[in-house]
Amino acid sequence: xxxxxxxxxxxxxxxxxxxxxxxxxxxxxxxxxxxxxxxxxxxxxxxxxxxxxxxxxxxxxxxxxxxxxxxxxxxxxxxxxxxxxxxxxxxxxxxxxxxxxxxxxxxxxxxxxxxxxxxxxxxxxxxxxxxxxxxxxxxxxxxxxxxxxxxxxxxxxxxxxxxxxxxxxxxxxxxxxxxxxxxxxxxxxxxxxxxxxxxxxxxxxxxxxxxxxxxxxxxxxxxxxxxxxxxxxxxxxxxxxxxxxxxxxxxxxxxxxxxxxxxxxxxxxxxxxxxxxxxxxxxxxxxxxxxxxxxxxxxxxxxxxxxxxxxxxxxxxxxxxxxxxxxxxxxxxxxxxxxxxxxxxxxxxxxxxxxxxxxxxxxxxxxxxxxxxxxxxxxxxxxxxxxxxxxxxxxxxxxxxxxxxxxxxxxxxxxxxxxxxxxxxxxxxxxxxxxxxxxxxxxxxxxxxxxxxxxxxxxxxxxxxxxxxxxxxxxxxxxxxxxxxx
Amino acid sequence: xxxxxxxxxxxxxxxxxxxxxxxxxxxxxxxxxxxxxxxxxxxxxxxxxxxxxxxxxxxxxxxxxxxxxxxxxxxxxxxxxxxxxxxxxxxxxxxxxxxxxxxxxxxxxxxxxxxxxxxxxxxxxxxxxxxxxxxxxxxxxxxxxxxxxxxxxxxx
Amino acid sequence: xxxxxxxxxxxxxxxxxxxxxxxxxxxxxxxxxxxxxxxxxxxxxxxxxxxxxxxxxxxxxxxxxxxxxxxxxxxxxxxxxxxxxxxxxxxxxxxxxxxxxxxxxxxxxxxxxxxxxxxxxxxxxxxxxxxxxxxxxxxxxxxxxxxxxxxxxxxxxxxxxxxxxxxxxxxxxxxxxxxxxxxxxxxxxxxxxxxxxxxxxxxxxxxxxxxxxxxxxxxxxxxxxxxx
Numbered sequence: 085x086x087x088x089x090x091x092x093x094x095x096x097x098x099x100x101x102x103x104x105x106x107x108x109x110x111x112x113x114x115x116x117x118x119x120x121x122x123x124x125x126x127x128x129x130x131x132x133x134x135x136x137x138x139x140x141x142x143x144x145x146x147x148x149x150x151x152x153x154x155x156x157x158x159x160x161x162x163x164x165x166x167x168x169x170x171x172x173x174x175x176x177x178x179x180x181x182x183x184x185x186x187x188x189x190x191x192x193x194x195x196x197x198x199x200x201x202x203x204x205x206x207x208x209x210x211x212x213x214x215x216x217x218x219x220x221x222x223x224x225x226x227x228x229x230x231x232x233x234x235x236x237x238x239x240x241x242x243x244x245x246x247x248x249x250x251x252x253x254x255x256x257x258x259x260x261x262x263x264x265x266x267x268x269x270x271x272x273x274x275x276x277x278x279x280x281x282x283x284x285x286x287x288x289x290x291x292x293x294x295x296x297x298x299x300x301x302x303x304x305x306x307x308x309x310x311x312x313x314x315x316x317x318x319x320x321x322x323x324x325x326x327x328x329x330x331x332x333x334x335x336x337x338x339x340x341x342x343x344x345x346x347x348x349x350x351x352x353x354x355x356x357x358x359x360x361x362x363x364x365x366x367x368x369x370x371x372x373x374x375x376x377x378x379x380x381x382x383x384x385x386x387x388x389x390x391x392x393x394x395x396x397x398x399x400x401x402x403x404x405x406x407x408x409x410x411x412x413x414x415x416x417x418x419x420x421x422x423x424x425x426x427x428x429x430x431x432x433x434x435x436x437x438x439x440x441x442x443x444x445x446x447x448x449x450x451x452x453x454x455x456x457x458x459x460x461x462x463x464x465x466x467x468x469x470x471x472x473x474x475x476x477x478x479x480x481x482x483x484x485x486x487x488x489x490x491x492x493x494x495x496x497x498x499x500x501x502x503x504x505x506x507x508x509x510x511x512x513x514x515x516x517x518x519x520x521x522x523x524x525x526x527x528x529x530x531x532x533x534x535x536x537x538x539x540x541x542x543x544x545x546x547x548x549x550x551x552x553x554x555x556x557x558x559x560x561x562x563x564x565x566x567x568x569x570x
Numbered sequence: 571x572x573x574x575x576x577x578x579x580x581x582x583x584x585x586x587x588x589x590x591x592x593x594x595x596x597x598x599x600x601x602x603x604x605x606x607x608x609x610x611x612x613x614x615x616x617x618x619x620x621x622x623x624x625x626x627x628x629x630x631x632x633x634x635x636x637x638x639x640x641x642x643x644x645x646x647x648x649x650x651x652x653x654x655x656x657x658x659x660x661x662x663x664x665x666x667x668x669x670x671x672x673x674x675x676x677x678x679x680x681x682x683x684x685x686x687x688x689x690x691x692x693x694x695x696x697x698x699x700x701x702x703x704x705x706x707x708x709x710x711x712x713x714x715x716x717x718x719x720x721x722x723x724x725x726x
Numbered sequence: 727x728x729x730x731x732x733x734x735x736x737x738x739x740x741x742x743x744x745x746x747x748x749x750x751x752x753x754x755x756x757x758x759x760x761x762x763x764x765x766x767x768x769x770x771x772x773x774x775x776x777x778x779x780x781x782x783x784x785x786x787x788x789x790x791x792x793x794x795x796x797x798x799x800x801x802x803x804x805x806x807x808x809x810x811x812x813x814x815x816x817x818x819x820x821x822x823x824x825x826x827x828x829x830x831x832x833x834x835x836x837x838x839x840x841x842x843x844x845x846x847x848x849x850x851x852x853x854x855x856x857x858x859x860x861x862x863x864x865x866x867x868x869x870x871x872x873x874x875x876x877x878x879x880x881x882x883x884x885x886x887x888x889x890x891x892x893x894x895x896x897x898x899x900x901x902x903x904x905x906x907x908x909x910x911x912x913x914x915x916x917x918x919x920x921x922x923x924x925x926x927x928x929x930x931x932x933x934x935x936x937x938x939x940x941x942x943x944x945x946x947x948x949x950x951x952x953x954x
Contacts, residue, residue: 234688
């Protein structure tokens with residue numbers, strides 16, 4: 085079981101050695117990254133099978149848990165670690181002229197993301213989060229245009245601001261409790277953190293980590309960065325990086341901050357994100373910016389879903405997050421050749437029917453047309469929201485419905501543009517690269533498979549949600565008789 | 571100075587640094603000053619972290635000459651601050667190199683101007699202002715900048 | 727409007743933090759983990775400097791993450807800045823006094839840097855502090871003579887191998903059936919130079935890595951493309 089640390093150590097090791105191997109072996113080193121990611125995928129699958137879904141904890145360095153750092157490996161952590169490697173492999177920069185440094189940054193990003201999924205220590209999560217951030221800064225700037233540098237600078241400053249807020253939150257928690265281990269904190273939280281200090285610490289950490297999760301009000305970087313970064317990087321940021329930030333917040337919320345006030349804060353910020361994101365997407369005049377704002381709206385929906393108390397919220401949030409994790413990267417890959425204003429795209433769909441068909445499929449799922457998976461995700465959220473007594477939840481349900489109307493409107497408008505009769509002024513767009521279209525097709529197949537297997541998938545996610553909400557299990561796994569250390 | 575006073579001074583200093591830095595980041599106009607504000611805020615957060623392990627009459631947690639001191643400060647925040655400082659150094663180096671490139675690209679470090687020029691660049695790349703030029707007769711583009719460029723476009 | 731919101735935010739932050747700090751029991755840190763580490767660390771790791779035990783032992787993976795962040799920042803800065811064209815003009819070298827004192831300082835700084843790194847488990851200091859001094863040792867001559875070109879290949883070789891060394895020491899324990907980054911080797915006598923098992927080796931890797939990383943970052947900043 086200790087082997088699970090390899091999924092963090094191997095990408096970092098490969099990234100450290102990449103500049104050397106690039107000099108020595110030349111283009112052979114291009115394959116190092118995908119090979120490491122494949123090894124990660126195999127490793128996670130075998131371990132998942134071996135553990136049979138039971139969570140286990142690791143004491144890193146062999147020091148007993150509250151003193152040393154521990155990793156907590158349950159199904160949620162394994163699921164996200166697996167998705168990190170798979171998505172990074174799908175969105176790997178395969179282009180021949182890619183700067184080798186970009187490969188290193190991708191590997192560092194996956195190592196950090198895997199670490200974030202597994203870690204059970206507050207400060208360790210912060211460190212991996214910073215590693216993820218810095219790697220994403222490099223990737224975002226990698227196109228090296230003036231606009232990309234400016235957008236990255238603004239993104240970095242907002243992130244840096246968030247870092248300071250999160251670190252202050254960590255300091256507050258440490259001052260109150262004197263520990264950083266999440267399981268240990270979970271045992272102390274009811275006495276020590278169920279007060280104004282705890283709530284402020286949560287708000288600060290939410291604000292800090294929320295920068296990556298495109299949380300209102302620290303999401304002003306989103307449209308600029310996604311417009312100036314390469315589409316693959318945008319897809320990775322919107323699909324993967326944001327979800328890992330959400331994962332951390334969910335872990336903290338379940339284990340340490342289960343107060344209703346914390347939930348309501350998240351709900352309010354999520355609702356603001358949904359409103360602003362979807363309305364701005366409705367006003368957007370080009371595809372990439374439409375996708376960026378829609379991503380803000382969807383992430384807002386994720387927060388709204390996770391703020392529903394109890395298991396129902398975790399289930400709904402997980403469904404929305406996983407759905408967005410599949411759909412948004414696919415749409416960003418389609419945008420690779422569909423940049424430019426909407427007016428210029430008239431008739432683009434007629435020239436590449438496969439791409440247009442895939443767009444329609446993903447757009448329908450994003451809106452939530454039954455029987456596509458997006459429908460079930462939205463249904464779970466709205467039912468969960470209406471099941472709550474507080475009026476804020478009812479308001480949130482209304483906002484989600486209004487946002488869906490806006491979503492239908494702009495996606496439908498874009499779809500119509502794609503199939504409009506060609507006009508003479510329409511620009512000739514290059515057809516999609518085969519690798520992009522192939523990747524999107526695979527994602528489409530996954531989406532359709534999920535549609536047919538929705539019942540078993542739902543059961544699977546229910547067990548994951550059960551396990552995630554089980555605080556007692558987390559505490560006893562980490563602090564109890566140190567299981568899994570062997 | 572008595573201990574409670576010292577503690578108040580340290581906590582107050584940490585909070586002051588964080589607030590000064592945060593205000594500088596959100597209100598700053600000049601990129602380099604914003605970067606400095608970021609460094610100040612980081613220093614505040616680090617100070618807050620290290621004060622968390624302070625207790626009266628305690629010494630550094632190092633055993634010298636086989637003598638174990640009676641009172642030692644908490645070693646964990648010290649290790650965390652070491653980590654946080656190094657992270658801060660890396661990020662500052664990166665943001666400075668970005669600032670160099672931004673200055674070379676846009677010739678200014680004023681955040682408002684950078685933002686306008688960046689928005690214009692993004693709009694131009696996306697071709698959002700195309701609709702304006704298409705209204706003119708063929709082959710004749712309006713000479714003045716389209717509205718979308720001067721007002722910064724819808725991204726504002 | 728934006729200024730008003732910012733001002734309100736800053737004032738609110740100050741108010742909240744001060745109110746919270748007022749409730750703290752100042753000076754009575756609840757050192758749940760800290761106290762336990764203070765008691766167990768000397769026996770468990772064999773390092774006289776307990777902060778070092780925490781940095782490399784109890785929180786070793788934090789340190790791995792941290793050197794990875796420094797590596798990432800230097801990688802990204804290199805990507806952003808690009809490499810100077812060889813024919814680009816450079817600043818003129820400084821006078822003889824500065825050049826000679828830079829040459830004199832170089833070996834001294836190297837010795838001090840390595841001393842601080844190798845005694846990291848005994849005295850205040852360690853890989854980070856010593857690494858910064860090593861970086862300074864390489865950068866002072868460069869400041870005195872901006873014309874000299876930087877050996878980027880050597881720097882990237884050192885940074886890559888040192889980082890890999892840190893992980894490999896961790897993996898060695900893993901493949902012996904222990905936990906990742908578990909200290910190996912004999913702990914020795916507390917307070918001796920050769921003690922604390924693999925911790926000094928880890929600190930040496932950290933020191934070399936930090937030194938190469940910072941030198942690389944500075945050299946990148948000094949060596950960036952002159953023209954856009």
